[in-house]
Amino acid sequence: MHVPLSRPYKTEEAIDYIKDVLSSPYVSSGPYINRFEESIKKVSGARYAVSCSSGTAALHILIKSLNIGENDDVITTPFSFIATSNVILYEGANPVFCDVEERHLNLSYDRVKDCIEKDYAWKNGKLQNKHTGRILQAIMPVHIYGYPAYMKGFKDLAQRYGLKIIEDAAEAFGSYIYIDGKKQMAGTIGDAGVYAFYANKQITTGEGGVIVTGERKIMDDALSLRNQGRSLSSKWLIHERIGYNYRMSALNAALGLSQVEHLPKVIEKRRSAFYRYNQLLGDIDEIELFTEEDHVKTNWFVYIIRFKKAELRDKVATYLKEKGIETRPYFDPPLHLQPAYRKILPYKEGDFPISEDASRRVLALPFFTGIKEEEQIYVSKTLKEAIGKLL
Template sequence: MIPLSGPDIGEREKELVLEVLQSGHLGLGPKAVEFERMMAAYAGTKYAISCNSGTSGLHMLVRAMGISDGDEVITTPFSFVASSNCVLFERAKPVFVDIDEATYNMDVSQIEAKITERTKAILPVHVFGQPANMTEIRRIADKYNLRIIEDSCEAIGAKWKGKSAGSLGDAGVFAFYPNKQLTTGEGGIVVTDDEELANLCFSLRNQGRGENGLWLDHVRLGYNYRMDELSAALGVAQMERVDEILSRRAKVADLYFEKLREVPGIILPQSVADADVSWFVYVIRFAEHLNRDEIMVSLSKEGIGCRPYFTPIHLQPFYKEQFGFQEGDFPVTEHVAKGTLAIPFFTNMTEAQVDGVVEALKRHVL
């Protein structure tokens, strides 16, 4: 078996988790504060607000920005469904624009045509750790007085023109599910320079507790979106070696590039000059004459983990039922999604494992 992904957990992670267990302080404690401090410094923002998932972080920002009934948020249909669900949680509407076929990010040339009097924000997703064109997104947002929520859940360590993903909009969100570059088991974090947004998120994650922090003093509707101390301890340990982790993942990506670049029928990930990619997953795309689904089934039978990344959000049953979306609405997204496949990729992946995946792929495409 070569798994699709796997967390990189070492002795330091175990040490800090055990430290928390022995402290008896399992929630709302010092490890979450330490993790927040490290994340703010890494992202280059004034504030970081830990929470229990990237989805929770996105939802808090939608609510903190006052986006609600009937408002519209422009985003991408090629993403994990959370980037649109967070808008629906507040009864607002995600408005999709198609993607760029090379980067799989939002086609920024289509954004302005989708802006209406109801548009309140743009929510770009840095898909697979590839930064979106934040220069153009910022220009459009400033022109129309829109907020920007960066879904950086897959992009810790990525940069656009030298500036960290998550710090390029009004606020950003990172996520730490076990398949991410860094993991806290489950968890997320909001980063921002906006003091008002930060204070609202601190409150919203903790049942709407007031800024004075008094116990059982709740001034607004909030949620239990807190990060526990065990998760935060994992986060601290992972952040202590974030550069090492990202570097090792980049080396695995380089191996795939080297060994797959001459294989006909396989389209490799592409990047642009202004972007520094953070490798979340390694997603290849098959040429039209190859059947992705058949290859995926065969690889799985051989013990090689793989998944289609992504199924378009607008073609998910709930979205089709709710909004009437149908095939053909976003042709580039649909074309790309029919051919993409995430292949095994993780921090501790060996060259022998890469070779095993590459040889299996060659058997099915050559």
């Protein structure tokens, strides 16, 4: 049996919606963009939604629209996909990594608090780095694997220190957090957030992303920045700032719309596949499984196991591959040890021990909305067989 790591979710309506776009004059922009953005607003509860050509483009626009640039710091996690910190670097700003917490591998509130208290001091109403002179502008938590980060804590810090919060919710569309009894979708709690819709995500547009925010100014800037710096009021060939072509096409939006309408079903399918794996794998002593706390409801992006002994991980992955099962060491290496960053950032091995340790021990198993019970049984049985043989 071949079991892929991921398989995109598709719905019957997709063909009708895409045909509808093709039979209209509006294949680039047009009504489907609006319909897709409205559907995102409706399900996420965000006031504004701005679709973009990718999650990376959406994050980049947010960095720009918050005026984060040279001589600015943004605190984020080293345990993420590289786009999270690349967008900070695109603008000449500096990613300041803080380690993750052990349990869910999200940015650690305690590490962020320590870092701010130790390395920054007030200057002219701003937090200035005592060593580099840079100004701390924002915290960018990532809801890694779709599991919501500790937003209540980050909001408190942001309020206390006058910082912005950009949520990288690329992996967390449809994940919820209960804060003070109120259920909120991850991505809608900070000043702005981003969902991504690559083929392996809970909902896909092929390629695409969306900014969600409650702030009018962020939305206005995002609309202009994604559209070559045009403003809504100016003519098509008048550009009021240097912008980008970061627009989503109507074809992608139609695909997305056909999926967003199914979100509750997608969430339930992914959650039951997650718990089925937890049941099937719960008796393996050599691995640790992720679980969910009461204050969150996760639309899991991936299914991760954590080996107790790092040496076993790659051997098991090779064994599974021979048996037709795709896996990925998601994320190895952590960002501060990426070749591209070793050349330009001052970090070294040992700086973020929890991220580094997790990187050596995690493995993503096949997991997607339509995964079949027999596929999960085959993966679990083969994983047990591998561990039995390789121990």
